[in-house]
């Protein structure tokens with residue numbers, strides 16, 4: 489029997505798992521809820537039980553497992569297999585994730601842990617819109633803005649914190665970011681950044697008669713999804729919000745492309761559900777600012793795997809490293 493790989497995507501609401509063959513076929517895929525009570529101390533135990541149950545179900549022994557790949561939020565120490573400061577898991581102090589798994593199973597499996605956004609980029613490169621290209625950038629627009637950069641089939645990790653696309657400087661006199669600086673891309677192009685921009689523009693512009701602007705004036709909650717839908721339907725105010733936010737994103741992608749000239753820049757995350765309309769807008773602003781020699785060869789596309797990118801990318805870590 490050929491060996492199996494576990495691909496794991498640790499998230500704040502669920503732990504996603506996959507079993508992948510050494511040929512790269514996905515054999516099984518499931519998830520268990522994340523129990524982040526008690527400073528997240530149940531998470532690895534629950535994960536171990538989920539792996540254990542799958543092994544028993546298939547009569548697999550430790551020797552049948554080639555290794556484990558994992559994407560995690562927070563700061564990853566790749567050598568030690570630890571994670572620190574994963575706040576949506578309630579992990580503040582350093583967690584010995586790899587050691588906890590190996591000791592539970594009494595196994596000497598190789599375990600590769602990588603930042604979750606980087607892992608998603610690997611997943612899209614392998615099974616999604618990256619189409620096996622050697623140079624791919626993934627930008628995820630969600631609660632924050634995340635990213636992963638692959639150059640020459642290698643994740644760019646730098647000294648540990650590379651690929652933090654959300655913290656590229658983007659806007660003069662911009663809002664304060666979660667990182668402490670002002671004007672990061674994340675404060676403009678994340679779901680909350682888009683809503684913040686709408687709140688600012690609503691009062692900076694005259695009353696356009698827009699339904700979205702009216703809701704903001706009335707103190708009602710609007711979402712980035714509401715804004716994109718309204719813009720696509722011709723709401724002048726919502727169009728202005730989309731133009732403002734996508735111009736910052738498009739320029740930032742132009743800067744990334746100028747440095748790495750990837751074949752594809754993929755846009756994922758919840759905000760990207762706005763689909764072709766968002767893609768057209770960001771591409772327009774990208775083309776306006778990008779160096780022509782780069783713009784001709786770097787293509788912006790929508791990511792295709794959604795929440796599955798993480799488990800595929802996590803499994804690919806094992807194949808890439810063994």
Ligand SMILES: [Zn+2]
Pocket residue numbers: 654655665666667668669672674
């Ligand atoms: Zn920042």
